[in-house]
Amino acid sequence: MTKRRICAVTGTRAEYGLLYPVLKEIQSRKKLSLQLIATTAHLSNEFGLTYKQIEKDGFNIDEKIDNLLPSDSALSMAKSTGLVTMLLADSFQKLNPDVVLLLGDRFETHGAATTALLMNIPIAHIHGGEITEGAIDEQIRHSITKMSYLHFCSTEEYRHRIIQMGESPLRVFNTGAPGIDNIVNFKLLSKDALEKQLDWKLTQKCALFTYHPATLANNDLRKDLDIVFDVLLDSGIGVLFTYANADSGGRIINKKIEEFCKLDPNKYKVIKSLGQLRYLSAMKHVDLLIGNTSSGIIEAGSFGKPVVNIGDRQSGRLKGGNVIDCKIKNLSKSIGLALSSDFIIKCQNQQNIYGSGNASTSIVNELINQPLSVVKKFIDIE
Template structure:
């Protein structure tokens, strides 16, 4: 079986690493890896070079991102991605293409494979979330031939969408596989990395600190600058050491990046360090030992719950998503954000919650794919 995995963001690698490891040890699987989009651009951390350094073979590198991070450039990037992935799939001739979650380019990948009669396997379908992401996620579900949702509730939604129950396998979140196998108490690598990567003050991680990730919300494009300013000012007033990770490549990213740059110019002595991206091997210990994760990343919903890390979730990006008790939801308001962080600091760590999986999803996915009887022609089941 020729299994094609596509990595387009820094988070994608964490979600496919356990599948890669399982496939590399399986003589019945030929692994194909395509890396593109933000994963090959320096401004988003260039994950492709890190993969090569780690010994992961990359079969194709694809450029499809149009510069600008606006709704127009995002739509044009999605169209360009269709063209580029068509060429890649024609050359590689995969038996199955794995599509992850809800990013705009993942819809392009699923559409391309479907038109070319290549079976699509979809991870993390069936979830409710905010922004355009939810619509994209469900559209990918309707193009996919086999489904690997993270929870039983998500699996039930997929079936209610008309997908055949025998095509739905709730295996858990694959990102937890990587976390489960790491030494989460070792913060030395990220302490050292501050000296050679990122910008800002060097944060002492032996003292209480926060982790912040705030992505743009595409349906609130014009407000992203003001939204991140509320977060920046709340964090600044608390005065805690903070590791801040740059936003993703969605429309509105420029607004958030602008807010961060202006803040840094005004507050050069603030105890904050900003990274473009971090590999999961560094990010997981950082998240585990933080007093809280702040922002709107899905890792505050999913990985933080698995680790018991308190989360302050800001705004609408994760609206409606299943959540554990580790989360406090707030609006885009400095006072609300600051009060919620303080409440989480007072509370401390939560009990670990395995609602998103047990850290063994990757091998389960590969076992299903190897024996699954794919039928290209789909039919709605109601």
């Protein structure tokens, strides 16, 4: 029996964490053969050499592509995209996949999609149709959608948006978000076990903080960070930080986090990459999430946790009732609301709008059964 070769390309810890249950499901299917390429931040010591976690999870990495330049500028991001686009051509030529599997909207993901398209390899894309108006991810995501043949989206509204872009409804599937699968399937760490692994005690009131660059914002990032960290200091809560991603401005954020944590190591802790198990376990045990990451919008609802979503990076994304959108100037007030008894009760009564934890099975079933092509007809909406 000839197995269908599925080549997944991953560039960051966060996107890999969401891909993880899909990759495991592919591994378990006799009709599929998994190929895996690690790129960008996975190969960077600065961002935690997270390819090692992929290997620890039981995956063989077929190709490693070190394309991330040691700079924080838009120019370097553009050059890193060019590098990964060029180097992936050799990898795809060598591996000869039947389909390239991509998740999300990062610059290296766009490079992978461009290479696959030019080499006539069908693309299957997860998490298309979403809106994030404050980041360049917005344009990248929709561009990848138009290059892709199969689409796996996280809500029915996102499915309709992809169809609105001219994609055939027969190739667009509302599977839910695969990140919810991890919450359902993982045996999460107890608070004591998590604290032992972190070598740090969660304080009486504690937040999980992840903040990425809003790459389309015209505001002064350093000035914004000064305000955010002043509010965190004045709030009195403990904070567990994770690193920002490798987008333009990410290194500025990470430097600020490192400096801030030195103020009180008992109260503030930074971990470059928690990995999915520790990240979700932390999400379970903290009192609230603060930042502008999609995990606060998508996964946190499964734990009934309050989320303070800062700024416009996630503007346009569907949000549950546990999410408080706020401008930086209103951050202190929003943290107070998130920790209020009434709002906590409201959050605990929310259902997650992004699925129930069976996305991976649905995605992989379609990867097995759907015909593949690079030829598409634009479907007009009547």
